[in-house]
Amino acid sequence: MRTHTAGLARDLEVIEALASAEAFTLGGIGVARVAELTKRDKGQISRVLKTLEATGLVDRDKATRKYSLGHRFYSMSMRTREAHLALQAESRLAELVAQVQETAHLNVLRGGRVLTIKTVVAADAVRRSGWDGVLSNAGITASGRAILAGLTDSEIELWWAEHALDDPLPLLSIDMPEPAEPINPKTRRARRPARSLKQFEKMLQEVRDKGYAISDEFQEGIVDAAAPVRDSSNIVVAAISVGASIERLGDQTDQLGQLVSAAALRLSTDLGAPIIGPA
Amino acid sequence: MRTHTAGLARDLEVIEALASAEAFTLGGIGVARVAELTKRDKGQISRVLKTLEATGLVDRDKATRKYSLGHRFYSMSMRTREAHLALQAESRLAELVAQVQETAHLNVLRGGRVLTIKTVVAADAVRRSGWDGVLSNAGITASGRAILAGLTDSEIELWWAEHALDDPLPLLSIDMPEPAEPINPKTRRARRPARSLKQFEKMLQEVRDKGYAISDEFQEGIVDAAAPVRDSSNIVVAAISVGASIERLGDQTDQLGQLVSAAALRLSTDLGAPIIGPA
DNA sequence: CAATTAGTTGACATATGGACAACCACATTA
DNA sequence: TAATGTGGTTGTCCATATGTCAACTAATTG
Structure with a gap:
């Protein structure tokens, strides 16, 4: 053709x-x-x-x-779904930032990647520049997992087949802030979601059970927590995430997850999601 | 050709x-x-x-x-100048909103129009939907005047020649929220910046003297105040504006202007503008 | 399930873009 | 100030990419 x-x-x-x-x-x-x-x-x-x-x-x-x-x-760009979401999420993200004193993000899944559409920086954040507009590999980010966990098994299989091996970034494209060192094969392998689909699905099941996703593979020394945001049809349309340095976080990972999850639920109800438990 | x-x-x-x-x-x-x-x-x-x-x-x-x-x-779109400005302006706009309890905007001049790139809504605002991404005729908005006042006389002449008669909106284009009633010729005439270049320049001179611009022609019953924002080269790159209903504002127009002007100065210094008086 | 509407694909004639080159404007250097 | 270089614009010719039209499939509707 x-x-x-x-x-x-x-x-x-x-x-x-x-x-x-x-x-x-x-x-x-x-x-x-x-x-x-x-x-x-x-x-x-x-x-x-x-x-x-x-x-x-x-x-x-x-x-x-x-x-x-x-x-x-x-x-x-203000006429995109993304802009709409970003606008609605703003205040909920701000609340969350006030609670946890860390920078929070709103992310959506687009193909094999996670797009950060809104960042609210914490007052004492080192890097003031946000990640807005940046695309990251979905499988290894907490947000990506939080969103994917909302899909059915067959949808996940499909996604895995299509995107599990996506390269970190497409064509000419928009690169991430720090373009990263020359491709270290070790790092590169780590940038795959999981060894196998089975393993990946197991990981997602854990996310469903807890109500939030965790990732420490995306950035060295940082633990990300993310929870799914649902719209009025109760389908997952985005994820809220917060990253904290390992030392600062200590053993409070679960607490962070709970707070992120609560914020995501608030945003979901803002969007008209039915107020039933997770799932 | x-x-x-x-x-x-x-x-x-x-x-x-x-x-x-x-x-x-x-x-x-x-x-x-x-x-x-x-x-x-x-x-x-x-x-x-x-x-x-x-x-x-x-x-x-x-x-x-x-x-x-x-x-x-x-x-x-996050890679545009506009997005950058919007990001930097956010907190200053929020300060201003806290002071005046009215929705504030950041606007830039693009051709004959003013583009609203960031809106921070007041807590009690009626319309929660912002004007982000909306283009309006420059000559009749306070922001447009605030920005144009920062140009030299010859630049203004040039602008006038090119854009004074621009139609409200271009081709297929992005329209304003309420697409407006069938074109009333009377309204339409009012939508020109001023009768003549002379008159327009006089208006801009007043803006320079006061440090802020006022417009009540743009929206019925609303008075807008706007002040110029300068960058590190001390050229005007944007304007901050606030609109208040006439009754709520009373005779406090000047006070509003002062507050807007102060906010614009704060943002200007954020952007690295030299800290001299207005122009 | 027939009928209608929406979307995709194929084939041919022709409008359109690629290649190359001449040209202008401006900056840098001798 | 002539000479050289760099970045940008415009003209022309010809191969080819795109518009047109039509047949087709897929969805939607009554």
Whole structure:
């Protein structure tokens, strides 16, 4: 089958290039650089960027002539489900942060990855920059597990088949804050959800039993706790998570889990979820 | 001159269609409807949407098969200047809201319009839904004036020439919450910044003198106050605004202006603006 | 379950984008 | 200030990617 949209696919790479870490940190990149990144003719890129600019999807700095993702992107993004959720979650996350004195996140599952859509930082947090907009591998994060635990066994099998081996990050793509050291094969293996589907399902069963998920594989020295958020149809649409350093947390993992779980339940009822116990 | 990007331009209209109020309120629209909105062949639209989905720029609801703006949109939007500003402004806006007990906004000027990038709602606000992502005509909003007042006379002239007569809203586009009654010519005339450039510049001079801008033309019965936010190069990048109903405000307009102005100054110094008086 | 509507896929003619090159603007250096 | 280099824009020609149309399948409705 011919896709019939080869040109569009190519042009979307231009947008990806502008969303790259490079463009982001430099505050924009020029026509020549985009052409280089996308391996296309600079003349064509010049024209493509011009039409993208006309829609506001990319902005151009008048002085430096460099392009970056545009205001329209921000504007339109407010019309996504993600933005809606983020808005509704804000106050509940703030409550949780006040309770635990740690930064809290709202995450959703998208394909094989977890997307952080809202971060509320604790007052004394070291890193003020949030993870908003960052994609992480789902299987090894507490949030990913919390959400996946809400699926049926057959759905989980399907997910496992499709995504268990997803690479840490897609194509040109948006990278995580600290782009990480050269791929250490050991670390890399650890970044798989579990050895086998069986093992993974067992892990998810534990999550169901407790009502929250735990992960210490995602970031060295950090324990994450996450609990599922349900909507009015009682299906899991997101997860609230909190990460705490191991030493600070001590043996209070369960307490943290309970608090996160309670916050997730409050948000769920905000969203109109039926007020029955977990499940 | 041939644009050489006709196809892309057409395909972008598909995205616009998905950002329309219709798609938004219905929680997604199908292939046929998008084809109708964009006046294109449904076969082609089917293919276009498929490639857009592959990048995550649009999401498809598995059950209903309807498309909507995708998670990648949200993710990428966090890489815009607007998102950065919004993040930094959050706490300052919250302070201001605590002081004045009214909903506060952060706005930027984009072309002839003001884009609201962050809303912090007051506890007792009637409408909980924010204006985030909404575009409004710049000349008649307090924020627009506050920002424009930061430009030089020649820049203002240029702006006036280009945008003074901009239509309320662009093409297919993102509409405002209440799409407004059928265009009343009287209202419509009122929606121009001022009769003449001279008059407009005089208005802006007043803004400079006071340090904040006032507008009562934007929404019936509401007085908006706005003050400019400057970055480390001391150029105006945004405005903080607060709207209060006329009766609630009484004769305290100036006090409100002062508070808004103070909040804007705090945010400016957060952004690294030199700590000199207003301009 | 027939009838209607929504979505997908195939094939051909033609509009469109890629390649290349000339050109402009601006900065850097000799 | 001429010379060189870098980044960006625009024109033209031709291969090819896309629009058109139609047949088809899949879902939805009465």
